[in-house]
Amino acid sequence: MAGIGTAALRLDGPAKVTGGAHYGSDAPFGKPLYGVLVTSGIARGRITAIDEQDARAEPGVVDIFTYRNIGKIVPGNIMDGDGYMGTSIAPLASAAIKHDGQIVALVVADTFEAASAAAYRLKIDYAEEVPAATFDSPGTETVAGVVASKKHKDPAVGDAEGAFAGAPVKIDAHYATATQHHNPIELFTTACSWSGGKLTVWESSQNMWGAKTGLALQLGISPDDIHFVSPFVGGAFGSRGSLTQRTAIVALAAKKLARPVKLATARDQGFTIATYRAETRHHLKLGATRDGKLVSVSHEGFEVTSRPDNYMVSGTDASTRLYGCPNVASKVSIVHADRNTPGFMRSPAETPYIFALECAMDELAYALNMDPVELRKVNDTQNEPIKGLPYSSRSLVPCFDAAAKAFGWSKRSMQPGSMREGEWLVGWGTATTMYPSNISASTARVTLFPNGTAKVQTATHEIGQGIYTVCALIAAGKLGVDPANVIVELGDSNLPPAPVSGGSNSTASVSNAVSKACDEILAKRAQGANGAIEAYAENIPKGDPPDAIRKLYKGQPSFTGGTESKDSIRFAFGAQFVEVRVHRLTREIRVSRTTGAFAAGTIVNPTTARSQLMGGMIWGISAALHEATEIDPRNARYTNKDLADYLIPVNADIGDIEVIMIPEEDSIVNPLGIKGIGELGNVGMNAAVANAVFHATGVRIRQIPIRLESLLVA
């Protein structure tokens, strides 16, 4: 009988490859108008003049919306601070410009072509002020994390400084990661239609109930009057978890014009109207005994954010707890610059911070002349060092054993530059990956029909992870029906709420709610119910606050997991191995093969789990060698806002990828024992690639992406 653990193909696969899956801009609105955004060419200053005459002369133009006529939009708070927005910078609130590419106008026309042409004909003059672009730019403001946010803590235990001073082997190094943008293939589109005071919004989202609640607050209407629809999402990676400021603008334009309005933003606009992963800097100090035991770990991080918002990823939460060590210190600071507010991007906290830690661990292995895998094993622990809490489960060593064996790690020679194939230097690197196992309160409605079919309804989001199929498998297993006979409805805010599909929580949160509803159906059937049996269930995970369901109906998740629990610490782990080749002369870096072993509790669908982990590993290669948004420090503007210059790997860049799933049982994280895997695959890869580049060349590069010019030495 199919159920949890069945390797199942995506039930929505045929629709996706035949055009049957509908995305945001596929909104079935009759006779819509088309909107095109105009964005600012400066990062700081104000609009001094808007000349609409030429633009309005373009045939087909219906209206132009700017700060002068859009009407009232409440900016809202960012999601990281209990709001729903990606940024609190309201672009059309005034003439003020606060970041590059800020929305300054929405041109609406009968056709997309007319709106596009008119957008170029709109003349906007600015008074420009000198902006602060990034780290080291004059005019930035650095604020300690503990000052900026009540939620942030700087984990610490013992005397890290003293232990470092006395340690026989030390690493003291600085690392940096680049600005990155999600660049989902589906552009940021919004379609709005009003009918009888009620608003329907088609917009790809990771957070239906949050989006409708947030938009209601912005527009000053009831959330009950907003219907958000997003049956499929063409890539999200965190970019659609919070609400962008564009949605309210389109909604007000549609209202004023009494016609549906569809907006499709251009690729370059996606770099400035949505969130991004900010650049980070790290100072790592590791002290160890000569046999490799860590005696001191110190991690200081710096993250860029916007002027008004205290967005912060605080990855020291994870990095200070990865290895056993009696003396730990950490500090996170944010650096305010004239930028849009950054936001969630696949493993927001762990990716940059674990990169720094895992590179430093590789450096320590070389300082000790100890195998990098052995160093991780020596420092493995079943209790996190800060409070001494037990890991609910931690299978890091079995992951290293399995991945090392599959990769052939025992054939590695430790000496950098010692492995070669023809003209290519070969390097093997490794790193640990970890990601918190989150779960939130969630709800679901399940119906079992007499003909042996079933229906699952929950407002979760298909962001490519395969949640349609997961819901069907859970219900099929519980109710004893064929997964192909389970209809799954999601991506619609009229359905019972599910939390934001972020933090790798959805499979755990939604599966447990669906499972609970199925249990109620079985109980009703046992009590003699017949005909169609329906059950609505609210699952409140152990440790969630009592008002978790009320919050969920306001579009706010209540995450428990990671370091949030009082009795245990909950993470999934993995070991990642990478082989790179670097040409001896021209120094191109190519990844020829990778192996990852992961232990993440119950795997609901091994087929889609493998895809997710593989996708994460590819993402990690991309971050390590390709992705970087370039910012011109003179005026805080991005310069590579297209997919020709913002590099992601092509197929030819990705060699063999081996994904190994290590069985693991964890009855603490949730009743079904599910740990999220959506963000586990990429976290360790950045360091594993960088460590492999060092092994190939003997050159230690401490910032990503690693470009060939940094290897053009001797």
Next chain:
Amino acid sequence: MRGFEYVRAADPADAIHAARQTSSAPPTLAPTQFLAGGTTLLDLMKLDIMRPTRVVDISGFRNRTDGIAFDRQGLHLGAFVTMAEAADHPDIRRDYPIIAQSLDLAASAQIRNMATLGGNVLQRTRCSYFRDTSWQACNKRSPGSGCAALRGLNRKHAVLGTSENCIATYPGDFAQALVALGADIEIAGPSGARRVKFEDLHVAPDAHPEIETILNPDELITGFAVPAGPWTRRSLYLKVRDRESYEFALASAAVALDLHDGVVNEARIALGGVATKPWRAREAEAALKGRALSEANARQAAEAAFATTKTHGHNDYKPELGRRTLVRALMQAATVEA
């Protein structure tokens, strides 16, 4: 993009007639533009960088003009042959591998199916400041406005053939193969046909970065004549970049060798990704002539090729990368069967 008048030309003469210009603007800024594969023009029109008021569609010539032909003098390529057609031609792959490789390593399969050879050599730079009209300063886009790249992010910019007014890199690949092989280009215009050295087609930016070629706005490229030589078979195109495919060169080298017992009779060398125009490296060719093709000699030739560069910060690495690219290309070419 903005609205424009669309004209479909019946043949080259009709196209040239339709393109007769009323302004004195250089071809890059001319109000009338030819549309062949559209892979550059439409892209730049969508970005509002090129704003022709009239577009003359010449894509229909494809089946009515010259294709790919060989004779004792060499190879003739019609301007309307697509990149894919030329790259996939078995005789070109065998006898002129440098040409096939320069095309294969460019763009994507989809673009190679659309783009014509005539349009390919006129592809415009990928300089970020050129391709975004919200940057005020770009002498190429807006003559006299300055150059944002000189003190901007210029990792991918040129180190050869630059001026104080422009350091934008010539982005193409195929042109380097033509330069190395000493091809001619055939041009049709209102006063008849002319034939010039392909090497003379492109001009360095100097005081006028908006002038990229010697073409007049109403002139049309009709074909390429590539002379056969003892070096054409032992030739290759090496392209170095951040990712394996679908990216412009950080540095590239087009190399063709006439070798006798390991000694260079003649070397033909052109460099890409490092220069403002397709760059013939004559100093490197001279340095190799009559010498054994050792890595040390190749390095000396590469030093000669990059003897006079100008860098601007982020592209300080390019001369060294260019040298290494040339060394690697030469050593690799030596192993090719003639």
